[in-house]
Amino acid sequence: MSWALFIVLAVFTLGGGLAVVATRNIVQAALALLVSLVAVAGIYLVLYAEFLALVQVLIYGGAIVIVLIFAIMLTRNAEYPRTSDNRQWPLAALAALGLLGVLVPAFLINAVKGTEPKNASFSGIGESLFTTWAVPFEVASLVLLVALIGAIIIARSGPGEN
């Protein structure tokens, strides 16, 4: 059962991804991204990481993709919705395949086999988030703050701009 599920999700994930990097229409690309992200959330579920799946859908599917689409709207100009790849895309493909050629064997050799996925309790996550991982948590909040301030400073139209 989970094999089938896994394959379906994987197909959607990768298909979405490929669409993002292949399509010539940027809006479609955004939608493809959404598909792929949701599929990834599914993968999390297969791995019993329900909380993560939730976060994934909310933040990615909710926030990020929306922001991206807004950005697309705001920066719409002559070439949109049609976009294209740059001059070096064949090289890029080669490099990407090369990396794949390194990663795949790296994962395959002495791979760990036959382990059951175990699920992690919400409470456990929450607890360690506020004990062991307190510092990263606090810092992450600062990161968000900085991003916020920065975004305002940079994007806000200053004096003398329409």
Added chain:
Amino acid sequence: MPGLTDNLELLTPEFALAGLAFLVFAADLVLPESRKNLLGWVSIAGLIALIVVSILMVWDHDQSLYNGLLAIDDFSLWFKVLFMGIGVFIILSSMDFVSEHLDHKGEFYGLVLFSILGMNIMAQARELLTAYIALELLSFSLYVLAAYSRNSPKSNEGGLKYIIIGAFSSAILLYGVSMVYGVLGVTKFEAIAAGLAVASEVSPSLWVGMALILVGLGFKVAAVPFHMWAPDVYEGAPYPITAYLSIGSKAAAFALVLRLVAEGFVPVADRWEQWQLVLAVLAAVTMMVGNLVALAQRNLKRLLAYSSIGHSGFLLAGIAALSLDSSLPSNGVMLYLVGYSVTNFVVFGAFISFFNMTGKEMMSDLAGLGGTQPFLAASIAIGMFSLAGLPIFAGFAIKFYLFTAIADEGLLWLAGLAVFASLVSLYYYLQVIRQMYIEPAEGEAAYGHGYGYEHVDAEHGDGEHEHGETDEPAPRYGATLFETFPALGRRPSLTILAVLGAGLLAVFWIGVYPAPLIDTIEAASRAIMS
């Protein structure tokens, strides 16, 4: 079960720093445009106070909080002091610039403070994710600051390139982390070391993962071939931020690398033996490319960018030489960071002041500065000599120490290459000095009438006798520049003078008698080379 509040007092400096930043942001809202410099002074005062506080509080501690996510030890203390000191200098040297060239003055200082907080935590982090988040805090501030002068296309471009390549590299770094985690199940440095020690038949994804982590950090320290963003971002960023990039973020990244390698890799002696080579090669390529390409630069910011790439190469060589049985390499790296930073304070301080006066940043614009601004010119010259590694300046002492450490570790070839690279660097540093003091050759036209051969009579073409006749003090270029920019007549502002004065003192002090400094460094590196 360690709680959120255990030993919380040990983090006082960090909380205080965050508080300081918030204070600045808050005060920014109420202060009028004209008084924003006050914020700068506030942050400086706060930083100095924090330096004192943290020295008093956590001197000679050796603890590790939150299951070893954070280290409160002399190493982190040493770097924290260094970072906050850097912060003081950066803010000092940027005050004029900010009030003249930037809007959103208040946030500027706040962001700088946040970035310093990020650096502090990077120096303390003993776990990959913590390190990563701290790194992102630093990076985000820098992304914003790099794009800070909003209406300059260059600044935008720099910012864009920086953030996209930055995000890309952090994705790579994280993938590396995930691969390591996938094999070892841990992300703490010591735990990694322990895991490596026992791991025999493991998936090679572990090695690849480490390589990817190295890539992520290599981007941060601008190691070749992950360096290409540096020149553009340096050139695009506002001048003080350029300085900050080449001093602060580099130092922070190396603090992280030092701890990671020293606690995570070095203890596994037999593995480390093998990996040294990788780092050594990376270092060799970096120092050569950085210095060679710098030869061809005409824009001062780009020049310094490439030169800082070259220096990263030297530092990486020091990293590659780390070993259990001697603390020389880690001392060398830290000493080098200090010497490099103070030298750059001087150089950038002078350049920023020059920019404030003329708004120019090409090497050729410096021509004749020796006549119009003797002190600035002298500072730049000293800085250049120091960067080139010539004696009685910091550059010589630190290079000698670091290279000795490298050679002592058996990497003589790398040390030799480093020495050669610093010869190459000498050429372009001298080009700057030449621009300021020596009038560029005018070619044929400049040659006067002679007999057997013609003898050059360009103005002060010949120190022997010409000057008796031409009593025009400043070289011609200086003169024209002088007419165009009357600001050149003014004395550099007090803040700049403070930076230069302190920097020069430090440069000479480290160059002549670094022993006390090295004692503190010794203590710091003992903390990580346990």
Added chain:
Amino acid sequence: MVDLVWFQLLSAALFVIGLYGVLARRSAVLILMSIELMLNAVNINLIAAAAHMEGTNPFANFDGQLIAIFIITVAAAEVGLALAIVLRMYRNRSTVNVDEINLMKW
């Protein structure tokens, strides 16, 4: 049951796809999307590993998921900031095509 390695391969593939996008696309926005793909690959990897972790270390299990949470957070922030810069870029240069953005080179 699906072995860890398959998830890892999946993540590798996704990572490489995103990476290709970064290298090959012209629009800065698309490049950001591709980076998001890469980050997702990271997360898949982490969570899969966390789920399949042998119980050597009591916290090992969750760490992966926690890390993933942080990554998602930071990714969100990153996109926001990056898009701000892109917008500023567009306002000044009225383009977001990275191959027209080379004022500074060499």
Added chain:
Amino acid sequence: MQWAWLIPVFSFAAAPVIVLIGNRLPGKGALISIPAIAAGFIFFWIALFGWLDASTATEHCYTAIGTEALTCNYDRVWFNAGLPGADGSVTLTWGFFVDPVTIAMLGLVTFVALMVQIYSLGYMHGDPRLNWYFAVHALFAASMLTIILSDSFLLLYVAWELVGVCSYLLIGFWHERPAAREAAKKAFIVTRIGDVGLLVGILLLWREVGTFSMTDAFAAVQAGTMSEGVTIAAALLLFLGAMGKSAQIPFHVWLPDAMEGPTPVSALIHAATMVVAGVFLVARAFPLFEAYSGIPLTVVAIVGLVTALVTATIALVATDIKRILAYSTVSHLGLMMLSLGAGGYTAAIFHLLAHGFAKALLFLGSGSVIHATEKQEISELGGLRRVMPITTIVFAIGAASLGGIPILAGFWSKDEILQSVSHGLNPAFIVLALVTALLSALYMGRAVFVTFFGRMPRELEHTHESPPVMTVPLALLAILAIGFGLISWNWPGAFGGFGTFVFVHKPHPFAFTWWIGILSAVMAVGAFVLTYLIYERGSISLEGTRQRFAAILKVVENKYYFDEIYQWVIDRVVLAVANFVGFFDRAIVNDVGINGPADMVRWLGITLRLHVTGHLYSYALAMVLGMVGLGIFWWLVTS
């Protein structure tokens, strides 16, 4: 006698004083240099008598190894090369001999120098750089005396170089004249070539012996501790130096040009004293030359003979009075060498002295002529006997003495040489030697008759005799030129003849070989008569002979093209090489070897910088490539 070292010291002291304050003194320094050399002359007598009543019993005195002559030797430390006492270190000394040769030479040098300096008062009168002139004169005298006295090869070399410089300075005294300038340079460089040989020889000896002392060297030769090869090599190298100084072929070219210097200088340096230093050196190092069946001696003899013959022929056709004398000097130096080569040690020294006086006389005489007429070309001179009687007489005496007219000093000395040649070498030598003698009589006669007899050109009508300050020295020298030969005789009871004073191995009394004596006397007289008939009476015309031997004459008149050959070598070889090296240094070593790599590095930088394209995605691409590479690398090293 232990004060003999003062003889040079007087003049050494005089030189700097004259340079510094000479100009402010009445005599422009002459008042210092002349007394100095005079004091030297006095001390010469002291040394002589001191030596006469010395014996092997007296301290510092012993019978010299090699020459078997009574020698007194004093020295003190100069400096230590290497830590004293440590092995391989050398202690260098100032030291001097007093032995017959030294004494004889001392006499010659001090006396002639004295005469010449007095004469210079008149000749150089009113020259702006007079103090410089006298200073260098003093320095020269001092150095020359040091050569004579020195007991170590090193000290000899030191003085040897100093006289060379003095000669350089004095030849170039009138440096405004390009000719003088070039002559000075030529003299110095040509002699310098010889000096290289000398120095190498000296160091070679040192390498064998371990000290620079001549005595030790001779002792080593005698004891046979020095290998044959080294001995011969050293001797020949020393002889190279001697050839340079004594202007033996092929180094003779500098001496005639040296006549560009003031005439008194020619008299003192290039006739009487310095040029004989070579002969003196060979005599001094005689034990070296004669060791191992004296192969070097043969070389000496041949070189001497060739020189004598060749230059005599040139002298016969030369037209400048001073050059005639110069060539004759060279030819006589050749004779001295010849006699040394023949083992005629005594004869050589004896002729050296006789020739010294006579030639000094002749030069000073010619100087008096030049001073009066300011002409040197004998074709422009003539009939001077009417206006300059004294000069005429003394010049004639000198010429006769040198030409070998009996009773005069030159006759006896030349006779001794011929004897030793006939004893020591095979017949060919004696024949050629006689020819040389004949030739010298011929050119001397020519010089005398053309210059002082015959009809006088009109512009010379109102020339006057030179002042006494010039003529008195001439007279004194003339007396010696006449009477000096007498000391070669055996004066029963008083003096055993020169041969018992200066000798090698064993003293030998005065001897006279009748056939040689008569033959040479006849030849000399005949030669003078012949020249009288040609140039005074004109009763014999040379045109026929000129026509017949035109080709040969041309060669001879061009001095056998020696100068041309040298010029060619210098221009085409030395300078060419030098210029090539200069070019090589700038073009190859510097521009290619040094600038090349530097430019390459810069070029590398300029090309490498192109990899930063400014395009974001290519930065990313580079990162990926680096990432892949690093991943593989890391994976591979981890095994």
Added chain:
Amino acid sequence: MSNFDQVALLLLVLVPLAGAGLTMFMPGDRPKDSWYFALFVSAISLVLSVLIFARYDHEIGGFQFTRVYDWLPGPMDISLSLGIDGIAAPLIVLNGIVLMGGVMISQNITYRTREFFVLLLALAAGVYGVFVVRDLFFLFFFYELAVLPMYLLIGVWGSSSKFSDFIRTKEYGAMKLILFLVAGSILIWVGILAVYAEASGQGNGTFNLQTLSDMAASGQFDSTFQTLVFPLFMIGFGSLAGLWPFHTWSPDGHVAAPTAVSMLHAGVLMKLGAYGIIRVGIFLLPEGADWWMPVLIALGTVNVLYGAMSAMSQQDLKYIIGYSSVSHMGYVLMGIATLDSIGMGGAVLQMFSHGIMTALMFTLVGAIYDRAHVRDINVLNGLFGRMGVTCFFFAIAGLCSLGLPGMSGFIAEFMVFTGAFRTYLPLAILAVVGAALTAVYILRLLARTFFGEPDVRWSGLSDAGVMEKSVAGAFVLVIIFVGVWPEPILRVINVSIPTIPGV
């Protein structure tokens, strides 16, 4: 040990250094003041150096005035350890004399006078430092310190020249000089690092020359290591000593440099190289030295002949002297390479003698150039009539350089020959020939430039000023004194020669 001896060497280094520092605060608008001050400083340092030389006890020998100041303890073990032996003693006097002369004749520097003397004094301090320290780090430190100011000294106060077929700008000269010397010092640096690594491999890493040379003496450095590392020092220091083919920086540097700088450059700086070969190369790597000496002496001979030949082909006074320096440094290298007690002594004496002689020559060339503004020997002529004293002194310098007895040059070269004759006969003979070649170009120079009927163009020339005269006079006195009675210097040198390993 009196108190003076305790601090003598420290003072010797600090006086010029502090002088340089203080000169910075001289009023920039009153050049003369800076000059007076520099004069004062250099006078003090001269007195100090002479005092130290006089107080050096040649009966005892060895290192004297020793003093150690800790600088960096621990694994690095760097200490500022001072002390001079008989080899260094004459050289500090040389530096004192040349510096004094250089400052005296620099009174006509009016452009940025203050900075000029700051750099000049810094340079001198570096040179003193190299001679008096006994620690590799500080030796290198001062070595670089001595090289560094040359760039600005030449670049700012130098002069460019255009010759018939090529151009030498001062920028080129300066840049080439410094890059060259620093390139040389790279090799030295690597060598130093190698030695340190080797020593710390033996369990005591240190930069102390004494310790290291003791280790070398006790054979703790294996011979292959020595053989591999010695060339680094030989070429590195050699290139500063003008070792062929690494010599071209020197003549070009001279042509570009102002007079005082040329004096220090040829007079003192080039000696650092030779000194370094002895002090570092031979003391630390005796076996390597032994292995490489044939090469060094061959190169030295090439220096002698090649330098003389190129000097013969030059037209520019400074080029001629520059190449003659190359040629004369050849004798120094030969003397060192003989590893012979006399030859080595000769080498050291030649350093001293050549230093004075070449400084004298540059003084006079400077005097001529200041007045005629030309240095081409085909253009200058008959100067004797106009500048009698100058030419007289120049003639003496020339005679000294062609090895005329009675002058310092003769004694030194003679000792070198002696040493070489004992060890490398054929090369020694070539060297003697080289001495003869010297005569050729020197006499050519004298004849072309000074003798002959003066051109009307030179009628206006005045003779050297009182400063130049007195400097030149002093130099001449030294030359002749040493030539006539070398013992006072030689006995100091001799006492330390046997301590050189291999001699």
